[in-house]
Amino acid sequence: MAQDSEHTTTVDRTSGALYRQVASDLREAITSGSFGESGRLPAEGALAEQYGVSRGTIRQALALLRADGLVTSRRGTRRVVLGGARVQSFSELLSFTHWARSMGEEPGGRLESLVRRPADAAEREQLRLAPGSDVYVALRLRTLSGNPVMVERIVYPPRVGELVAQLPPDVVSHTEFLREHGILFTDADHTIDVVAANADDARLLGCRRGSPLLRERRRTTDPTGTPVEWSQDRYLPGTVAFSVHNSLAASALSRHAREGD
Amino acid sequence: MAQDSEHTTTVDRTSGALYRQVASDLREAITSGSFGESGRLPAEGALAEQYGVSRGTIRQALALLRADGLVTSRRGTRRVVLGGARVQSFSELLSFTHWARSMGEEPGGRLESLVRRPADAAEREQLRLAPGSDVYVALRLRTLSGNPVMVERIVYPPRVGELVAQLPPDVVSHTEFLREHGILFTDADHTIDVVAANADDARLLGCRRGSPLLRERRRTTDPTGTPVEWSQDRYLPGTVAFSVHNSLAASALSRHAREGD
């Protein structure tokens, strides 16, 4: 946090919205342990004056920190820093490659198969395709520093699949390649449960058939709401866990009885 | 959605914030299939006029729907209804009892043990307790319509544990009981992974030792940021799954390499 002699705080004006810059600055101040032992933040009005912005902008910034579980907020009292802060960008969440690199691991992958075939009923529904549409189905083994970690099955609509089929073999990151070609990922729905390894899983991951895997199913859409992929990732136990923060204000996680696949 | 002859929409003024009422009304309009095939919502300005509120209030309402993954939003175009809508309240998420009832199942539980003992290092850190503090540890079997579904181990700080120890045996919902006694749950961090059943798990759930369970670890805090419980729930596979929605705008889910327990 940059302080000048007037006790106002300046933020880098060259990138993005003001409230994001303020949020970023506050995030740093929080994680670097400012705000002392009590962890009480200044009042919104004080922050507004300090940053030279309106209270509304400060509130937008604080809403971001709130969503990340960094601070509390309730009427009547100052905001308080929460422990257990966790930070991860959207792209790290969706892209195995980004995620691995952010941990300092070397991501790898091997495309086992990529086929074009008619979509079945479930695929048509998930990807909102018309009857008779084709899909591309990719099966990939993912590795961290050479060790098998995850098997991913991704179903693409034709528009996206055609790009994936042209994907050069040396490109590691699916996601980035697609983004560069105009396929945008903006929203994702995830479902997490446990499943038994099938023959393919066992062969690729080097585990026994029937042994448990952590499964993440994900449907990703672009800004218009059009599905761009439907994926099913199966992780070896002990390699990965998923974390969620939620609060009374905004809850994104849900628990539900398991239905059919 | 209630319409009068002036084409304005009225909402119930008797409960809660205006923007929540608008959000609730829009949520209903969306799920009941208004907005036609295209799924395009009216412009913010039009909604503001329709509801007789300012655009800011409409934006607050839409932010809620956005967080739930019900609608998209981007500059330049109307908002669009997303498929795959999922709704669950915070209390349903934290309380096994509420969750079960919302599905039409009959929740049950059996307290296996409740002990007070000195906290170990991990417990002190999770609950932010001073050295030498005690904790209460509850072990419970949870059932749906009589069938074992989940084993929960909850560690409480003394203040909360003393209440739990007084909990009448006929009270089904932990969470509600605590809320009525002034213990508020407002923020929660969840971690989801797979673990092998130990001897206790196997005995209570009726599965084999070493068989896989879906584990949810959760730390819940009150509005001041003080931890009020640290729980570890283990579900039989096939009984439950966890869902998360996230978007470029606000992401609460994270994936991380598994660390020590």
Next chain:
DNA sequence: GAGTGGTCTAGACCACGAT
């Protein structure tokens, strides 16, 4: 170029928590 959502401001009043 017209329409849209994104951002920002300045001010107001209220509900709640602490003292």
Next chain:
DNA sequence: TCGTGGTCTAGACCACTCG
């Protein structure tokens, strides 16, 4: 009672999408 965050308003300008 006083300070706090929660809510709401009215208006402004901008960045982006689309025909």
